[in-house]
Amino acid sequence: MNSGMAVVLDNVAVDRTVRRLAHEIVEFHNGVSDVVLVGIQKGGALLTKQLIREISNIEDTPVKWGTLDITLHRDDLGLTGLPSAPSGSELPDIDNRIVVLVDDVLFTGRSVRAALDAINYLGRPKAVRLAVLVDRGHRELPIRADIVGKNIPTAMGDEIQISELDQRIDSVLLRRGENQ
Amino acid sequence: MMTNEREYSSDLEGTSFSNEQSDLVWDHEDVLDLDDFTVQEIETVIALAEQMREVLDRRIARAPALRGFTVINLFFEPSTRTRASFELAGKVLGADVISVSADNSSVVKGESLIDTVKTLSAMRADAIVMRHSMSGAPYLASTYTDAAIINAGDGSHAHPTQALLDIYTLKQRLGSLRGKKIVMVGDISHSRVARSGIWGFSAMGAEVVLCGPPTLLPAGLNDNVHVSRKSSNLPSVQVETDIDVALDNADVVMALRLQKERQQGGLLPSLREYSKLYQVTQERLSRAKQSHVLMHPGPKNEGIEIAGNVASGSNSTIEEQVTNGVAVRMALLYLLAGKGQVGAN
Numbered sequence: 356m357n358s359g360m361a362v363v364l365d366n367v368a369v370d371r372t373v374r375r376l377a378h379e380i381v382e383f384h385n386g387v388s389d390v391v392l393v394g395i396q397k398g399g400a401l402l403t404k405q406l407i408r409e410i411s412n413i414e415d416t417p418v419k420w421g422t423l424d425i426t427l428h429r430d431d432l433g434l435t436g437l438p439s440a441p442s443g444s445e446l447p448d449i450d451n452r453i454v455v456l457v458d459d460v461l462f463t464g465r466s467v468r469a470a471l472d473a474i475n476y477l478g479r480p481k482a483v484r485l486a487v488l489v490d491r492g493h494r495e496l497p498i499r500a501d502i503v504g505k506n507i508p509t510a511m512g513d514e515i516q517i518s519e520l521d522q523r524i525d526s527v528l529l530r531r532g533e534n535q
Numbered sequence: 536m537m538t539n540e541r542e543y544s545s546d547l548e549g550t551s552f553s554n555e556q557s558d559l560v561w562d563h564e565d566v567l568d569l570d571d572f573t574v575q576e577i578e579t580v581i582a583l584a585e586q587m588r589e590v591l592d593r594r595i596a597r598a599p600a601l602r603g604f605t606v607i608n609l610f611f612e613p614s615t616r617t618r619a620s621f622e623l624a625g626k627v628l629g630a631d632v633i634s635v636s637a638d639n640s641s642v643v644k645g646e647s648l649i650d651t652v653k654t655l656s657a658m659r660a661d662a663i664v665m666r667h668s669m670s671g672a673p674y675l676a677s678t679y680t681d682a683a684i685i686n687a688g689d690g691s692h693a694h695p696t697q698a699l700l701d702i703y704t705l706k707q708r709l710g711s712l713r714g715k716k717i718v719m720v721g722d723i724s725h726s727r728v729a730r731s732g733i734w735g736f737s738a739m740g741a742e743v744v745l746c747g748p749p750t751l752l753p754a755g756l757n758d759n760v761h762v763s764r765k766s767s768n769l770p771s772v773q774v775e776t777d778i779d780v781a782l783d784n785a786d787v788v789m790a791l792r793l794q795k796e797r798q799q800g801g802l803l804p805s806l807r808e809y810s811k812l813y814q815v816t817q818e819r820l821s822r823a824k825q826s827h828v829l830m831h832p833g834p835k836n837e838g839i840e841i842a843g844n845v846a847s848g849s850n851s852t853i854e855e856q857v858t859n860g861v862a863v864r865m866a867l868l869y870l871l872a873g874k875g876q877v878g879a880n
Contacts, residue, residue, distance in 0.1 A: 427590065427598035427628070427869075438600075438873035440559050440579075441586040476595045 360516070363489070363507055364527040372504040373402070373524075376486055377409035379502045384453055389481070391452045392420040395470050396442050398459030398517055399423075401524050402488055406457065421446035423456075428469040449478040455502075459524060460515050461487040464498035489527055491515055559583070561870045565677045565684040568693035569734040577738060581703050583866035584859065591627060591862055599629030601872055607660040608634040609651065610687070611642070611667045616833055616857055617687045617696070621664045624864035630661075648672060649679050656680035662871055665689075670727075683871040691725045691797075696867065697832050698731035700860040702739055704852050705787060707859070708828050713740035718781050718823075720746045720815055721791030721840045724753045728832045729791060730769070737770035744773045746781035747791075747813060750802040778813055785823040789830040790815040790841040806839060816842045820850070828852055 364372060384390050387410060394403030400422040410418050426441035456470050467485060474483060486502035491509040505527075509515065512532025518525050559582075560575040569577070590598045606625040608618055618634060625632035635655070637643070642651060648667070655663055662683040665673045670690030677684040688694045705712055717736050723729045723745050736743050745752065752774060775781040782788060793809060803809050820827065829850045837843040846853060 424586075427600040429600070432600050432869075432873055438559065438869065440583060443586055443589055472599070476597050477593065 359531050361529045361531075362526060363515075363529050364505060366520075366525050369488075369524055369526060372488065373405045374409050376488070376502055376504055377406050378413065380406065380455060380486060381410060381414055383484070383502065384455075386416060387414055387418040388416050389453050390418060390455055391447055391449050391480075392418055392455050392457055393446065393449075393470075393474070394420070394422050395456060395458045395466060396422055396424045396426075396444075398524065399457045401519060401522060402459050403457045405523050406486075419447045419452070421449075423470055423473055425466060425469040425473050428472040430465060430469065444473070444477070446477055449474070449480045451479070451481050454480040454483045456483060456485045457487070458485070459488050459517050461485070461490045461498075461500050461503075462493055462515075464494045464496035467498050468496050488524065489515060559870070559873075561874065563871070564874060565673075565686075566695055566867055566871070567673055567677065567684065567686045569695045569698055569731050569738070570693075572695075572734070572738065574738050577699065577702060577735065580699050580863060580866050580870070581706055583869060584699075584703050584862040587627075587865040587869070588859065588862040591858070591865070596627050597629065598627065600869060601625065601628040601630035604630040604661045604868075604872055605659060606630050606632045606662045606664060606868065607655050607658075607682075608632065608664045608687075609637075609655065609666070610634065611637040611665075611672075612688065614666055614687070616860065617666065620857070620860045621685075621687065621864050623861050624868055627861070628865055628868060630868065648676060652676045652679050656682050662868060683874075685867065685871070688727050690727065691730070692727050693731045694727040694832075695731045695735075696860070696864055697728050698735035699867075700856055700863040701732060701789070701830060701832070702735050703859050703863055704830070704856050705828060707855070708852060709786065711740075712736060715741045715786040716744060716784060717741045717787040717789065718744045718746055718785045719789045719791060720778060720781065720813060722751045722793050722797075723747045723791065724751050725794045725797045726791050732789070733769050733772055737772070741787075742773070743770075744775055744781050744785070746775050746778055748803065748809065749776055752776070778815075778819060779822060782819055782822045785827055787828045787830065788815060788820065788823055789832070790835070791832070792834060793836055793840050795836075810839045814838075814840060814842060815845055817845055817848070820845065826850075830856060833857070 381387055392403050392406060394400035403420055407418055407420055422445050424441045424444045426439055432438055454474060484501040487500045488504040490500055490503045490506050493511055510532055514530045516528040516530060559579045561579055590596060608621055610618055622632045660682045664685045664687050665676055666687040667689050670692035672689050673684050673686040686693055686695055709715060719729050733743050827850055831841055831853050835841055835846060837846055
């Protein structure tokens with residue numbers, strides 16, 4: 356592991372945080388019968404699957420969920436070299452339901468803006484909420500999360516790394532930027 | 536670190552994996568023909584087209600990745616599907632699309648191709664989709680503009696987007712093209728579809744067979760032997776003038792339009808004789824594999840190169856080809872835009 360890397364959430368802490376997020380989602384919406392969890396590809400999609408497992412332990416109603424690819428709704432095409440390949444969206448009907456957008460890291464807010472744009476073309480939900488595992492600050496748009504796992508103060512040049520193990524988020528690491 | 540563990544960083548949005556920044560392989564500023572495409576590049580287009588097809592099949596078919604980009608269709612020859620297909624592809628991705636056809640443009644007043652391209656370029660066109668009756672015209676155009684040039688058919692030379700949509704359609708039906716026998720029947724010598732198809736299908740590992748009357752086979756191909764790359768510039772293909780032999784055990788049969796507008800030279804005794812000897816009919820198709828795929832790039836002359844009941848039969852992919860064409864063109868516009876060429880102005 357590189358030097359200058361600090362563990363923000365280890366695997367035990369990730370599990371605890373996911374469990375709390377699951378409870379908050381259920382509490383916030385009075386159950387999950389109206390809710391569709393929508394994971395933003397690809398970190399949010401992993402987190403969504405973890406949330407579903409936790410929710411199934413506390414609720415009898417199975418929670419509806421899907422994944423959302425925002426590649427074609429980003430605002431930086433042509434600015435960052437070769438675009439990435441979309442991985443496809445798979446969503447249940449979201450009309451008149453409450454969409455809970457799920458992402459791993461909330462940073463500038465541009466992913467969420469793109470996701471809201473994508474949702475707009477896919478249906479008309481009753482409401483859209485945002486749940487994230489980590490909020491690292493530095494928003495460039497007026498967007499905030501409704502449900503947050505952990506707030507991590509960072510500098511602009513820092514990097515949050517998510518390590519994935521067996522199709523799930525295992526731990527969250529922080530690498531400090533160069534100019535500090 | 537464990538082998539099934541990987542890390543990704545949130546340097547942009549927390550969603551980009553540092554070890555797989557982009558799995559797309561693409562190194563083109565223009566799309567002129569498939570002769571300079573690698574297999575990985577063809578596969579990139581197909582993989583992206585699959586994603587675009589998902590967008591296209593949505594209730595609200597729109598993903599505005601190309602907003603602010605301008606695509607100009609410049610057509611010096613008639614077209615329904617290619618032109619509408621590019622217009623739709625651009626619009627679904629949120630681009631501004633304008634179509635100019637030569638017969639009501641300043642071309643009628645004698646403006647040269649180079650001037651026309653320079654004019655459109657000066658209007659900040661990001662991509663120019665061009666169809667022209669002269670082989671090579673898009674190559675000339677590409678040297679006079681920074682806009683991406685997409686060849687939508689040049690003379691009898693190339694029609695790369697058609698070949699890509701055919702490959703996509705075949706991958707959907709057959710899984711892989713490797714080792715598959717693809718027979719193209721008809722007016723090979725005037726066919727840009729056939730030429731781009733030969734490049735594309737061969738690259739994907741298919742065995743290409745060309746079939747038509749000797750007068751409609753290009754020189755250098757019609758000697759009934761495997762032609763070497765050296766003598767023809769094209770990949771090796773098999774040539775067969777007897778349609779019944781050609782269709783034997785075929786996986787794919789592609790009927791090509793008899794180009795009546797390019798038949799002034801007396802290459803055929805009569806249309807009637809042509810259709811009698813070379814029309815793709817149900818009876819002839821019984822020699823092909825039962826699960827064969829029947830293709831036609833359109834527009835078709837039913838009753839000449841293809842029988843009506845065959846064109847609308849269950850083996851036919853003619854309508855799928857059209858839908859897939861939009862998806863493939865979306866993929867190409869997206870790739871060219873991401874390359875930084877489109878939008879560079």
